[in-house]
Amino acid sequence: MSSEHHVVLAIGSNQGDRLERVNAAIAHIHRHIGTVVKVSKLYETPAWGFDADPFYNCAVLIHTGKPAHEILDLALLAEEALGRVRNSESGYQSRTIDIDVIAFNEDIITTDKLHVPHPLMQERLFVLLPMRDLELDWRHPIFQKYLHELLDLSADKSVCKVIGELHWPLNDIPLDRFRYIAIEGNIGAGKTTLACKIAADFNAKTVLERFADNPFLPKFYEDQGRYAFPLEMSFLADRYQQISDDLAQFDLFSDFVIADYHIFKSLIFAKVTLQEDEYRLYRKLFEIIYKEMPKPDLYVYLYQNTERLLENIRTRGRGYEQEIPAKYLDNINRGYLDYIKSQTDLNVLIIDVSDKDFVKNQEDYVFILQQIQSKIP
Numbered sequence: 001m002s003s004e005h006h007v008v009l010a011i012g013s014n015q016g017d018r019l020e021r022v023n024a025a026i027a028h029i030h031r032h033i034g035t036v037v038k039v040s041k042l043y044e045t046p047a048w049g050f051d052a053d054p055f056y057n058c059a060v061l062i063h064t065g066k067p068a069h070e071i072l073d074l075a076l077l078a079e080e081a082l083g084r085v086r087n088s089e090s091g092y093q094s095r096t097i098d099i100d101v102i103a104f105n106e107d108i109i110t111t112d113k114l115h116v117p118h119p120l121m122q123e124r125l126f127v128l129l130p131m132r133d134l135e136l137d138w139r140h141p142i143f144q145k146y147l148h149e150l151l152d153l154s155a156d157k158s159v160c161k162v163i164g165e166l167h168w169p170l171n172d173i174p175l176d177r178f179r180y181i182a183i184e185g186n187i188g189a190g191k192t193t194l195a196c197k198i199a200a201d202f203n204a205k206t207v208l209e210r211f212a213d214n215p216f217l218p219k220f221y222e223d224q225g226r227y228a229f230p231l232e233m234s235f236l237a238d239r240y241q242q243i244s245d246d247l248a249q250f251d252l253f254s255d256f257v258i259a260d261y262h263i264f265k266s267l268i269f270a271k272v273t274l275q276e277d278e279y280r281l282y283r284k285l286f287e288i289i290y291k292e293m294p295k296p297d298l299y300v301y302l303y304q305n306t307e308r309l310l311e312n313i314r315t316r317g318r319g320y321e322q323e324i325p326a327k328y329l330d331n332i333n334r335g336y337l338d339y340i341k342s343q344t345d346l347n348v349l350i351i352d353v354s355d356k357d358f359v360k361n362q363e364d365y366v367f368i369l370q371q372i373q374s375k376i377p
Helices: 018-032 068-081 125-133 147-153 191-202 216-222 224-249 265-273 276-290 306-316 326-342 362-373
Strands: 005-013 035-039 042-045 055-064 098-104 161-164 180-185 205-207 257-259 298-303 348-352
Touching: 005 018, 005 068, 005 125, 018 035, 018 055, 018 068, 018 362, 042 125, 055 125, 055 191, 068 098, 098 125, 125 147, 180 191, 191 205, 191 257, 191 362, 205 224, 216 224, 224 265, 224 276, 265 276, 265 326, 298 326, 306 326, 348 362
Parallel strands: 180 257, 180 298, 205 257, 298 348
Antiparallel strands: 005 055, 005 098, 035 055, 042 055, 042 161
């Protein structure tokens, strides 16, 4: 799982159709830089430090796994793509679009190209007011002051007028209409990473499989014949207990829950790993348990081809997984697809992510969100 950074970007424009340019910047940031999870009100503010037409300003909070220097580079490319042309004149100038990195978590970054927090943010109401709208629990890491304190201390007396509310892409994806989403996939498909990413972006509760605590898992990869049955039984018992306990803590009529597995995976893996007589016994036990389990409102299956799965398994470096044979992964994929074909009353979404990297490439993550959006009733 990747670590998501919380980054505040300030957007401004005082040339052309200012509202259109601000909206275009928000859309571009969301598609190419990071997930826009909050947007401030839109403000009209006087030009700061020079005489020019007033600006439209706002601030956005994004979630991204990218480092700060890459965000700066992408912001500069975004300005260029949105029509900004820089010249060699010194001093403040009018601009079609301006995107500044204001804060990166609560980090202090000082390089030749980037200073974070922005060194002048505390002097500028057109930064502080929109940033306050984001309702962040953020403290300036140098001054050790929260936003309301910075506003109280600011000497800027500019008149910043609220123009209205801004739209942002996540408004179009009301995932909370699903009370319970299950993200599924083969070993190494990225289901836990995606579940955690969506939960962070949409403020959902997570139910994550506790596979790392299973003492039979490393033994199974060393001797499948001997340890397959105790492994599958222990997984079934743990999944049943976890889903029963964790989902009981949530109100499925008010909380939006996302899990990185669906308990039916127990039967899929058991069919691949167990001998025929063991599987018959296992299935009887499973069917008793399965009747009591809540069914997800949306079942997302992340399909990856075997070559990509093996690459992902090598990259994440869990020692006991490194000798998993390709045939085993093929059988698991086939088991999932057979299960999905048999389900007539389950809201299923299959997404082929074999050529996607939704951790490194924001465009791929946006693609997945759009696919999920298409299943919203």
